[in-house]
Amino acid sequence: MPHKRAKHSDRVAKRFAAGQDLAPGGDDGFFSDMPKGAMRILQGAKVQEAYRAKLQAKKKAEQDAAAKAKTKAKVAADTNPSGGANEDASELTIRPGEKLRDFNARVEQAMASDIHASFRSATRSQINARKRERRKLRAAGIDPDADPEDADKEEAARKAKADKAAALQANEPSKADLKRQRQTIQQTGEIKDFAKASQVKKINDVAQAPPTLTRAPRGESVQAKTRKARLIAKITGNDEDEAENKVKQAEKARQKGRVPQKLAAATAAASSKKRKNDAHDATGEPSMARQRVLDEERQKAIQAYRQVKEKKIRESEFKRAKKA
Missing domain, CATH: 1.10.287 (Helix Hairpins)
Structure with missing residues (x-):
């Protein structure tokens, strides 16, 4: 730019190379020794005019490029309506005066959908x-x-x-082997080991076997027989008590026939003796043997009490004598 000049070291080197006692040059004059700030102020109008011209040229170039692109897109749309967008995206070019950063952003924006689809x-x-x-x-x-x-x-x-x-699976015989064995059995009539029936009983066979009765079922109880006899007597109009007595007598006769005579007599004697003892105990008079045992225990208790009492008396007398 007009107000720019070389740095100090370059100017010193140039002056040293030129030597001394030189004739004045064409550029030497009013601006040779003027400071840079003053030169910028004096040349401000010229600098602004150059900047405006540059902006105007850039704007005109952009307008021309946009008009050309619009015309080209219109022609492409008329010739191929479906492929216009792809053609614009494929023929992206940098515009005159466009910065590379802006061009990259425009390209990324135009191809964002394709990039995203490829990534997905x-x-x-x-x-x-x-x-x-x-x-x-x-x-x-x-x-x-x-x-x-x-x-x-x-x-x-x-x-x-x-x-x-x-x-x-390799150890098991194949279908062809089994078929040959069956044919051999049919021809010769010989039964192989694998064809014999197994005599082993399985759990399922035992569980599903029919039941076997080892004991005869029990008869009816006396209460069931009595209840049935009373019901029959009531239906027929007979005396219910008489029917019940008959059932009980029949049951006693049956039991009497089953129990031996000596065992029945011993059982009756034991029961009568037990009843006598219970009756004797109920009166409150113990037997002679029991009375003797009770008297002995009473004497032992009295003797032990007297010994303990005498011991306490002696201990108390000894303490009083010791204190005195």
């Missing part, structure tokens, strides 16, 4: 891949969230189980 698509692809991997692990019988060590143990156990199942 990539993220969704990763999520779907992880989900597919987890489904594969679950189908294989492995917990995807388990610890790696536990997963290794589970994998080893699963392989061992699969090997055991494969070994059992």
Whole structure:
């Protein structure tokens, strides 16, 4: 700019290179020794005019670019109505006088939807891949969230189980072998071991077996027989007490036939003796033996009481004598 000048070191170097005793130059005059601030004030109108011209040129360039873009978009819309937006986004160019920062912002704004869609698509692809991997692990019988060590143990156990199942399946005869064995039996009539009926009883066979009675069922009780006899007598119009007495007599006769005669007599004697003792105790007069035992216990208690009393008397007399 007109008011700018070289820095002091450059001016000193230039002056030193030019030497001394030189003729005055064309630029030497009024502004050669004037301070920079004064030069800026005096040349302010010129600087402002240059700045306004620059702004006007920039504005005109933007208007021309906008008019061209509008015309181009209109032509593209007339020729291809569906692809106008994509064409504008694909042909983004920097405008005359536009800063690079503004151009980058405009490009990002125009392509924001495409960038977001691409990002979501990539993220969704990763999520779907992880989900597919987890489904594969679950189908294989492995917990995807388990610890790696536990997963290794589970994998080893699963392989061992699969090997055991494969070994059992290999030991079992195939359908073709069974068919050949059946044909051999039909032709020769020989019964192999596998065709014999098993004699082992299972729990289900025992549980579903019919019941077996080891004892005869009990007869009716005396109360049931008496109740039934009274009911029949009431229905027929006979005496209920007489029917009850008949039932009791029949029951006594039945019991008498079942119990031996000596056992019945001993039982009757014991019961009569017990009744006599109970009656004797009820009068309040103990037997001679019991009376003798009671007297002995009474004498022992009296003797013990007297000994304790005499001991206390001696102790009290000894204390009084000691105090005196």
